[in-house]
Amino acid sequence: xxxxxxxxxxxxxxxxxxxxxxxxxxxxxxxxxxxxxxxxxxxxxxxxxxxxxxxxxxxxxxxxxxxxxxxxxxxxxxxxxxxxxxxxxxxxxxxxxxxxxxxxxxxxxxxxxxxxxxxxxxxxxxxxxxxxxxxxxxxxxxxxxxxxxxxxxxxxxxxxxxxxxxxxxxxxxxxxxxxxxxxxxxxxxxxxxxxxxxxxxxxxxxxxxxxxxxxxxxxxxxxxxxxxxxxxxxxxxxxxxxxxxxxxxxxxxxxxxxxxxxxxxxxxxxxxxxxxxxxxxxxxxxxxxxxxxxxxxxxxxxxxxxxxxxxxxxxxxxxxxxxxxxxxxxxxxxxxxxxxxxxxxxxxxxxxxxxxxxxxxxxxxxxxxxxxxxxxxxxxxxxxxxxxxxxxxxxxxxxxxxxxxxxxxxxxxxxxxxxxxxxxxxxxxxxxxxxxxxxxxxxxxxxxxxxxxxxxxxxxxxxxxxxxxxxxxxxxxxxxxxxxxxxxxxxxxxxxxxxxxxxxxxxxxxxxxxxxxxxxxxxxxxxxxxxxxxxxxxxxxxxxx
Numbered sequence: 001x002x003x004x005x006x007x008x009x010x011x012x013x014x015x016x017x018x019x020x021x022x023x024x025x026x027x028x029x030x031x032x033x034x035x036x037x038x039x040x041x042x043x044x045x046x047x048x049x050x051x052x053x054x055x056x057x058x059x060x061x062x063x064x065x066x067x068x069x070x071x072x073x074x075x076x077x078x079x080x081x082x083x084x085x086x087x088x089x090x091x092x093x094x095x096x097x098x099x100x101x102x103x104x105x106x107x108x109x110x111x112x113x114x115x116x117x118x119x120x121x122x123x124x125x126x127x128x129x130x131x132x133x134x135x136x137x138x139x140x141x142x143x144x145x146x147x148x149x150x151x152x153x154x155x156x157x158x159x160x161x162x163x164x165x166x167x168x169x170x171x172x173x174x175x176x177x178x179x180x181x182x183x184x185x186x187x188x189x190x191x192x193x194x195x196x197x198x199x200x201x202x203x204x205x206x207x208x209x210x211x212x213x214x215x216x217x218x219x220x221x222x223x224x225x226x227x228x229x230x231x232x233x234x235x236x237x238x239x240x241x242x243x244x245x246x247x248x249x250x251x252x253x254x255x256x257x258x259x260x261x262x263x264x265x266x267x268x269x270x271x272x273x274x275x276x277x278x279x280x281x282x283x284x285x286x287x288x289x290x291x292x293x294x295x296x297x298x299x300x301x302x303x304x305x306x307x308x309x310x311x312x313x314x315x316x317x318x319x320x321x322x323x324x325x326x327x328x329x330x331x332x333x334x335x336x337x338x339x340x341x342x343x344x345x346x347x348x349x350x351x352x353x354x355x356x357x358x359x360x361x362x363x364x365x366x367x368x369x370x371x372x373x374x375x376x377x378x379x380x381x382x383x384x385x386x387x388x389x390x391x392x393x394x395x396x397x398x399x400x401x402x403x404x405x406x407x408x409x410x411x412x413x414x415x416x417x418x419x420x421x422x423x424x425x426x427x428x429x430x431x432x433x434x435x436x437x438x439x440x441x442x443x444x445x446x447x448x449x450x451x452x453x454x455x456x457x458x459x460x461x462x463x464x465x466x467x468x469x470x471x472x473x474x475x476x477x478x479x480x481x482x483x484x485x486x487x488x489x490x491x492x493x494x495x496x497x498x499x500x501x502x503x504x505x506x507x508x509x510x511x512x513x514x515x516x517x518x519x520x521x522x523x524x525x526x527x528x529x530x531x532x533x534x535x536x537x538x539x540x541x542x543x544x545x
Contacts, residue, residue, distance in 0.1 A: 022155045023153065023157070023159050023161075024154045024156075025138075025151050025153050025154070025156070025161065025163060026152035026154060027151060027152075028137055028149075028150040028151060028152050029104075029105040029107070030105060030148075030149050030150075031104070031147065031148040031149070031150075032147060032329065032333060033143060033147055033148055034332070034336045035143060035278075035282065035333075035336040035339070035340040037205065037340065038205035038206060038279055038282070038306060039054050039125065039278065040054060040143055040148070040202050040278055040281075041053065041054060041125060042055050042129065043104075044102065044103060045101075045103035046064075046072055046099050046102060046126070047072060047099060047100055047101055048101065051068070051125075051126035051127075052124065053126055053127055053128060053129045054125050054127070054128045054129070054202075054203055055128075055129050055134065055148055055203075056128035056129060056130050056134075056201070056202055056203030057131070057134060057139075057141075057185060057200055057202040057203065057281075057288075058184060058199060058200070058203045058204060059128045059129075059130030059131060060130055060131050060183040060184070061115050061130045062112075062115070062127065062129050062130045062132055062133060063094075063114060063115045063116070063117070063127040064114045064115070064116050064126055064127040065117075065126065065127050065431075066118075066459070066460070066461070067429040067430065067431060067459045067460060068429075069116045070459060071427045074097040074098075074099070075097065075098075076095040076097055077095060077096045077097075078095060078096070079093075079096050079115065093117055093462065094115045094116060094117035095115070095116045096114070096115065096116065097113070097114050097116045098112070098113050098114075099114060104129075104133075114127065119462065119463040119465065120431045120460065120463055120465065124397075124430075124431060128203055131183040131184070134148075134150075135290070137151060137152055137290060137291075138151040138152065138161070138288060138289050139151065139287075139288045139290075140285075140286070140287045140288075141202065141281050141285070141286040141288070142164075142285050143202075143278070143281050143282045144282060144285065144337045145325075145330075145333070145334060145337070146332075146333020146334055146336065146337055151287075153291050156291070158292055158294075160172065160296060161287050161289050161292070162287060162296045162298060164285060164298075170296055171253035171255045171296070171297050171298070171299075172254070172294055172297075173188070173252065173253035173295050174187065174188075174294055175187045175293055175295045176293070177293055178290065184200075184272075185200040185288055185295065186198065186199050186272065187200070189251060189252035189253075190249070190250070190251045190252075191214075192218055192248050193249065194213075194216050194218075196213050196217070196273035197271070197272045197273045197274070198272065198273065198276050199270075199275050200276050200280075200286075201275045201276065202277070202281050203277075204277030205279070206263055206279050206306045206307075207263065207274065207275055207276050207277040207279055207280050207305050208262070208263040208265050208275055209263065209264045209265075209274045210265070211266045212273070213273035213274060214245065214264045217247075221243060221245075223245065223246075225246040226243050226245045227243060227244050228242075228243055229242045229243055229244045229307075230242060239464055239467070240265050240266060241265060242263050242264065243263070244262070244264075244307055245261060245262055245263075245264050246260075247259075247261060247262045250262065253295065253297060255299065260304070261305070262305060278340075279303075279305050279306035280305070282300070282306075282337060283299065283300050283301070283304045284297040284298060284299055284300055284304075285297060285300060302341055303341070306341070325350075328357035328358040328361065328364065329354070331350045331354040331357065331364075332351065332354040332363070332364055332367060334350050335347045335349075335350030335351045335371070336367065339370070344371050344372075344374060344375035345375075347368075348372060348375070351365075351367045351371060352368060354367075355368065361391070362388035363388070365385070365387050366384070366385060366388045366395065366397055366401070368384050369382075369384035369388065369401060370401070372384060373401070378408065381401070381405060382405045385398045385401050385402050386402065394425055396422050396425050396426055399418045399421050400419075400422055400432070400435065402418050403415045403416075403418035403419045403422070404439065406418065407442050407443060415439075415443055416440075416443055416445060419440060419445075419448070420448075422436060423436055423448075428459070429455070429459035430459075433452045433455045433459075434453075434456045434468075436452045437449050437450075437452035437453040437456060437469070437473070438472060440452055441472060441475070441476055446476050449473075450473060450480075453469055453472060453473035453476065454473070456469055457469050457470065457473070466496060467492075467493045467494075467496040470490075470496075470503070471489065471490065471503040474486045474488075474489030474490040474503065474506050474507075475502065475541075477489060478506055478509060478510065479542060479543065483510050483513055486506060486510050487510045487511075487514075489503075490503045490504075490506050490507035490510065494507065499530055501527045501534050502534070504526050504527035504530070505523065505524055505527035505528075505534055505535070505538055505543075507520075508520045508523030508526075508527060509524070509538075512524075513545075520545070524545065
């Protein structure tokens, strides 16, 4: 990636502000960022094709998913020394792909190598941009305003590089030296007064503390107030259980948060105790000074950690609160940042302003539709997405959302029309086919659902969502009366995820129908213990012993 650095450096411009009289910060590149469900997405082009990438501070190298590589027709070669990479969900095999032309931030670079492997990262992203790009210089993360900047200080010495401040205070902390073998941004924090090591990782949507570190800090899963939370996934095949736990004190860089809650889990984060993810970056304006081996940040306001907060939990904005955008794209990016923090009123207002400034751009209407749907305004969301489709009839995001809204109405016939249109438009390897399969299943279009599951499973051999896809396909086979196929899918799903409630329940039904009474009842009992509402939900879906 040395050539990429050179290209950016030739286009360096000086910021109007600087940290001191003799300190000037050169702006090497500015990457517009759109937050989507706490994923910082940046646009790039691979061999002339527009793609979205997650800006991932925690990835040592840039990755492309296997499905994306197949879609783009990239030739894969073996990774050196049978390389395997690890992270949340375990390890994954990887290959190499060379992109003939990679374009980002108005720069074009030839013959850029990407690792290929692991799971889909969601949000229809092609992969991640890692430290071989984001680690080449100082990096400023202003996610609340929708931008990441690569910076080059000149004559700054050890002066604080929080150039955006005028009178407010800031936090800072030393960080470990980065090397090709140890590229992560790491430092020290404390939980309940106990010292822990932390890694700063924008690729992780939410921050989380390891179970071992939680135990050292006096936090146990059997304590009052500890509740089960969502499953996590990463580059590996496995899904990881997490919990939410009360914490008396969390301190990082001199900033203390008292009487808060943290997500904890048995995720694979190497020798680090905690990951500070995109939720932390979104609630702060962060400058990673590789040149000084320090990290600076100011607080933007609202909750620091995303624990499914609601709009009324946001609190007051701090010194680093989002600035007034200058154009429609700026309002769109700031609105996406508000939506990621579930501040839907401000998000909707920004998307409205973006649409007013660019009335012919349907993407802003789609963004407002998503915010309105999350804000429990489905009628208004339908109005927005329908208007967006009048502007761009083949937009797959809008077509997919309208299908979801039509299924909820319910208007199944018209929903199927939209689903069929999306299926024709997207590549056969697309990650979206998993969502299409689930929507066809809801519409009781079982052959179409099986076809979508088949396409997705074939293109995603190592994905952490593979167990969910196998379980979903098993349910469709069960509805079709194809018990042998259903049993094979349920068994495969449970091999990867032994406590998958739907697969256990489905296998129990199959076993009962095959006369395996004791085994079937045991599976159904295990599924019901994991998810008590499941038997009733299964009956509503037409699945019963």
